[in-house]
Amino acid sequence: MKIKHFKLERYFAKYEFSAKYLISSSDCDGYSLEYILSCASKEELNLWNNLKFGYTDSAGSEFLREAISNQYLTVNPDNVLVMSPGEANYILMNVILERGDEVVCMAPAYQSLYQVAESIGAKIKFWLPENTNSSYYYNSDKLNELVNDKTKLIIVNFPHNPTGFIPTITDLNKIVEIAARKNIVLFSDEMYHQIVHNPKDEIPALCDVYENAISLWGMAKSFGLAGMRFGWLATKRTDILNDVLAFKDYLSICNNAAGEVLTTIALNHKDKFIQPNIQKIIANKNLFNSFVAENTDLLEFGDTNACSTALVKLKIQETAYNYCEQLVNNCGIMMIPSEMFDYGNSHVRIGFGRENFGDILNVWQDYMMR
Numbered sequence: 220m221k222i223k224h225f226k227l228e229r230y231f232a233k234y235e236f237s238a239k240y241l242i243s244s245s246d247c248d249g250y251s252l253e254y255i256l257s258c259a260s261k262e263e264l265n266l267w268n269n270l271k272f273g274y275t276d277s278a279g280s281e282f283l284r285e286a287i288s289n290q291y292l293t294v295n296p297d298n299v300l301v302m303s304p305g306e307a308n309y310i311l312m313n314v315i316l317e318r319g320d321e322v323v324c325m326a327p328a329y330q331s332l333y334q335v336a337e338s339i340g341a342k343i344k345f346w347l348p349e350n351t352n353s354s355y356y357y358n359s360d361k362l363n364e365l366v367n368d369k370t371k372l373i374i375v376n377f378p379h380n381p382t383g384f385i386p387t388i389t390d391l392n393k394i395v396e397i398a399a400r401k402n403i404v405l406f407s408d409e410m411y412h413q414i415v416h417n418p419k420d421e422i423p424a425l426c427d428v429y430e431n432a433i434s435l436w437g438m439a440k441s442f443g444l445a446g447m448r449f450g451w452l453a454t455k456r457t458d459i460l461n462d463v464l465a466f467k468d469y470l471s472i473c474n475n476a477a478g479e480v481l482t483t484i485a486l487n488h489k490d491k492f493i494q495p496n497i498q499k500i501i502a503n504k505n506l507f508n509s510f511v512a513e514n515t516d517l518l519e520f521g522d523t524n525a526c527s528t529a530l531v532k533l534k535i536q537e538t539a540y541n542y543c544e545q546l547v548n549n550c551g552i553m554m555i556p557s558e559m560f561d562y563g564n565s566h567v568r569i570g571f572g573r574e575n576f577g578d579i580l581n582v583w584q585d586y587m588m589r
């Protein structure tokens with residue numbers, strides 16, 4: 220299968236490990252092995268110390284799927300398959316879609332969410348936000364207009380990368396109703412699940428709400444463990460999971476043994492991982508709001524309620540891509556232009572999950588004063 224380059228990932232590949240500062244990362248700082256083990260119970264430490272590096276259960280070891288299913292209200296270990304999020308997305312599209320199928324996907328979006336489907340030959344319709352340059356709203360009436368009897372799959376991502384949008388429960392239910400009315404499978408990328416800036420805004424995982432929904436969550440964002448490379452699908456559609464499992468035999472086959480234990484520890488002590496990340500994101504977003512207030516000639520930002528990212532308007536004549544290239548080359552700050560999301564050329568993604576965020580804003584401010 221031929222597939223277009225993943226623009227965002229290629230841009231990261233160019234600068235992520237050479238630029239001095241990263242201001243657009245969607246993940247939070249990675250926790251250390253020492254920290255993960257310091258959270259472990261006696262039994263979990265025992266599991267770690269007696270770890271053997273044989274093959275693991277290709278669905279994910281029982282103890283891990285148990286820890287995952289505990290994160291949901293209506294899911295049991297048989298409703299869970301473990302693999303990297305990218306692999307899960309790739310396989311799922313391949314087992315569900317055929318050439319000519321219609322797919323509706325939110326946009327802008329993490330490219331793999333629609334690119335794999337497009338490569339298979341599916342026809343993609345994009346559900347775009349209503350926006351006022353600086354804040355975003357996905358109107359379910361618009362989704363409704365895009366869906367028809369040929370729609371095979373609806374793809375959503377809440378909290379949303381890059382805009383930071385999260386629907387209300389009422390709007391979420393409307394989305395589920397639209398899918399349920401035509402019995403459409405709903406793929407719900409929930410990589411930023413539970414990253415809400417106020418607990419009242421939290422929404423349920425869609426696999427707990429709709430029997431035709433498949434939820435994707437993983438370690439990279441909410442948990443601050445991107446290097447673990449672990450994610451999972453959770454769904455009542457065990458027929459789809461069986462097909463995904465059979466396809467996985469051609470890719471990773473099974474998961475790495477050490478990651479399974481460490482992921483289990485993080486899941487069993489979730490608050491010790493997610494809560495510090497949320498506090499960091501809120502603090503950095505506050506710093507950013509002050510920064511925007513001092514730089515209204517350059518930036519427009521309408522605030523967010525969720526996620527670790529925001530899509531911010533640049534009020535300049537030149538393209539976002541050119542601005543970002545100058546920024547990284549002149550002061551070492553890597554920032555993602557909206558061209559990498561195929562979303563015009565006047566926005567940038569900001570990521571709030573890193574400890575040095577305030578320092579980076581100072582470097583950016585100095586650069587503007589030069």
Ligand SMILES: Cc1ncc(COP(=O)(O)O)c(C=O)c1O
Pocket residue numbers: 245303304305329376380408410437438439445448449450
């Ligand atoms: C919406 C979304 N889905 C999936 C992924 C992939 O997650 P991972 O980096 O753990 O493979 C990302 C990563 O940025 C993402 O933003």
